[in-house]
Amino acid sequence: MxxxxxxxxxxxxxxxxxxxxxxxxxxxxxxxxxxxxxxxxxxxxxxxxxxxxxxxxxxxxxxxxxxxxxRGVSDRDDPVARQAGLTEVRGEGIEVRLDDSPLRGSRVPEGFGPNDLVIHQEQVQAVVNALWAGGAEGIQLMDQRIVSTSAVRCVGNTLILQGRVYSPPFVIRAVGPVEDMEAMLDGSVEVQMMREYTDLVGLGYEQTPQETVELPPYSGTILLEEAVAEKSRPGARTGSSGSDRAG
Structure with missing residues (x-):
């Protein structure tokens, strides 16, 4: 060996x-x-x-x-590596495209402000979490594969993912059971609101099933450099601000 x-x-x-x-x-x-x-x-x-x-x-x-x-030692078929997102994945899936509203000035309906016209970090995370909860085998945000430790952050109207900077539209692609993922997207309150805002202020939300989706392997590190344990207290909540798998 x-x-x-x-x-x-x-x-x-x-x-x-x-x-x-x-x-x-x-x-x-x-x-x-x-x-x-x-x-x-x-x-x-x-x-x-x-x-x-x-x-x-x-x-x-x-x-x-x-x-x-x-040399016959590839991990392409290793179930652990596949679960960790370290191998490419291919299959049926879903593509979701999120974009800011084109409305400006007097075209913005009364009662709505600038904050209602842009895609926020929480909305990107809502889509990602719904796809994980729907059984996604792999997810790609823009041109990067993401895993359970990936964190999505926004600065202004740009998105920062694993050190790379992206502007809208934000494209999320997932491989997995289409019907189950669609059901979780339909059941997400945040996704429902985005769909409503598509009609109200032109916020961009497009969801399309795909016969074949090809995702590259995750390109970042999967090692945790630091962990903090919070002491239990009444009303305390635990969780992550990243795009962790829901459920």
């Missing part, structure tokens, strides 16, 4: 090192929302830096996978 992994192990180590470096830069580096600097430029620079690092990691992972396939 040692000889079969002889070439793969060093490359895995290099790939892991790059992943940890990207994670450290994003989570412990400079504030990505500086009070005085130009936020849009800061976000653009962050996006370029993380994107370049992720490209390097992706290339190394592809090289490692190729060597593993040649």
């Amino acid at each position: 040692t000889s079969r992994w002889g070439m793969a192990v060093p490359l895995v180590g290099v790939a892991a090192g790059l992943i940890f470096a990207v994670s450290a830069t994003v989570s412990e580096g400079e504030d990505i929302r500086p009070a005085q600097a130009d936020r849009s430029e800061a976000l653009a620079e962050l996006d370029r830096t993380v994107g370049a690092k992720q490209d390097e990691v992706g290339a190394l992972r592809a090289e490692v996978e190729q060597i593993a396939v040649e």
Whole structure:
């Protein structure tokens, strides 16, 4: 077994090192929302830096996978790796597209304000959580695969996911049982409100079943660097602000 992994192990180590470096830069580096600097430029620079690092990691992972396939030690069929989102997944699914309203000025109906015209972090999370609850085998937000530890954050009308910056429309694609996922989307209060706002103020919500959806493997680190336990107290609630699986 040692000889079969002889070439793969060093490359895995290099790939892991790059992943940890990207994670450290994003989570412990400079504030990505500086009070005085130009936020849009800061976000653009962050996006370029993380994107370049992720490209390097992706290339190394592809090289490692190729060597593993040649030596018969690939984890493509490993159920644990598949559950963790580390392998590509393909099958029937759903695509949901969220977008800001095009209405401005006098075109905005009376009683509605700017806050009602944009997609918020909670709405993106509501769709993701409903898809997980509906049995999604894998989910992709924009061009990134997400897992149970992925966190979705918004700064203004932009979305930050795993160090990358995105502008609307936000596209969410999931592989899984279509009817079950549709049922959970239909039962989500947040999703129902978005659909209503589509008619009221032109907020963008499109939900389309797909015969075939192909999702790439997750490209980030799955190691938790830190955990905090909260002492139980009356009325205390626990949970995550990330896009954790519901249920």
